[in-house]
Amino acid sequence: MGKGGGCMPTKNKFPINEPAERPVSQTDITGTGSEAEGSKKLRIFIVFYSMYGHVETLARRLKKGVDGIEGVEGVLYMVPEILAPDVLERMKAPPKNDEIPVISVDELMEADGFLFGFPTRYGCMAAQMKAFFDSTGKLWREQKLAGLPAGFFVSTGTQGGGQETTAWTAVTQLAHHGMLYVPIGYTFGAGMFRMDSIIGGSPYGAGTFSGDGSREPSEPELALAEHQGKYMAMTVKRLSQHHSLRPGNPSSRRF
Numbered sequence: 001m002g003k004g005g006g007c008m009p010t011k012n013k014f015p016i017n018e019p020a021e022r023p024v025s026q027t028d029i030t031g032t033g034s035e036a037e038g039s040k041k042l043r044i045f046i047v048f049y050s051m052y053g054h055v056e057t058l059a060r061r062l063k064k065g066v067d068g069i070e071g072v073e074g075v076l077y078m079v080p081e082i083l084a085p086d087v088l089e090r091m092k093a094p095p096k097n098d099e100i101p102v103i104s105v106d107e108l109m110e111a112d113g114f115l116f117g118f119p120t121r122y123g124c125m126a127a128q129m130k131a132f133f134d135s136t137g138k139l140w141r142e143q144k145l146a147g148l149p150a151g152f153f154v155s156t157g158t159q160g161g162g163q164e165t166t167a168w169t170a171v172t173q174l175a176h177h178g179m180l181y182v183p184i185g186y187t188f189g190a191g192m193f194r195m196d197s198i199i200g201g202s203p204y205g206a207g208t209f210s211g212d213g214s215r216e217p218s219e220p221e222l223a224l225a226e227h228q229g230k231y232m233a234m235t236v237k238r239l240s241q242h243h244s245l246r247p248g249n250p251s252s253r254r255f
Contacts, residue, residue, distance in 0.1 A: 044115060054216070055118060057217050062115055067229075077101055108144075112236050114148065148180065149182045157210050
């Protein structure tokens with residue numbers, strides 16, 4: 001339900017009644033035992049665009065969450081930049097991190113799930129991320145990504161700048177590919193109801209406020225990002241187990 005006072009979530013829903021300060025345990029997330037030794041890990045691609053570093057900071061914490069679940073690993077990727085170097089220089093954008101590779105369209109087929117991150121532009125995803133989605137037409141034509149789970153995380157400049165709309169306007173990209181949108185709901189618990197400080201994020205996914213660019217993601221925002229990573233890893237793992245899917249076999253990941 002919505003965020004109104006009369007729409008508090010029921011305690012019967014997993015695991016929204018847990019306090020934010022309590023780390024989500026592996027038992028909470030997976031509900032399963034250890035993986036068979038030597039088995040190949042499921043891979044969640046954390047694909048993002050970050051102009052000033054805020055989304056990248058969230059992405060790294062998301063990866064920590066994904067990697068915390070046995071049998072699943074997060075892989076960081078950036079989407080291609082479309083602005084000229086002189087434009088980025090005038091915008092005072094720092095250099096991109098060379099340690100994180102730029103993803104190609106074909107590499108998307110190697111993933112078992114996705115977390116897409118981007119800053120807002122008037123309540124929608126940044127043009128760099130939209131341009132990348134626009135380049136996936138050949139995968140769309142054959143529905144190569146259909147059935148794969150995906151989520152979003154965002155950065156906005158202000159409190160009314162699109163913490164929710166930036167994510168839900170991106171759902172159209174997933175719908176046309178036949179992908180499964182995985183929001184986090186209120187599964188992070190009490191931390192999502194705090195009113196004593198400014199905290200980014202929403203039921204649609206983790207988020208941060210950049211302000212004029214000088215504000216860095218806060219620890220509560222990073223904790224929510226880590227939770228989202230664990231939550232997505234749990235989802236991918238459960239889907240894999242439920243459908244007896246084999247990691248790394250693209251043809252076996254489809255429903």
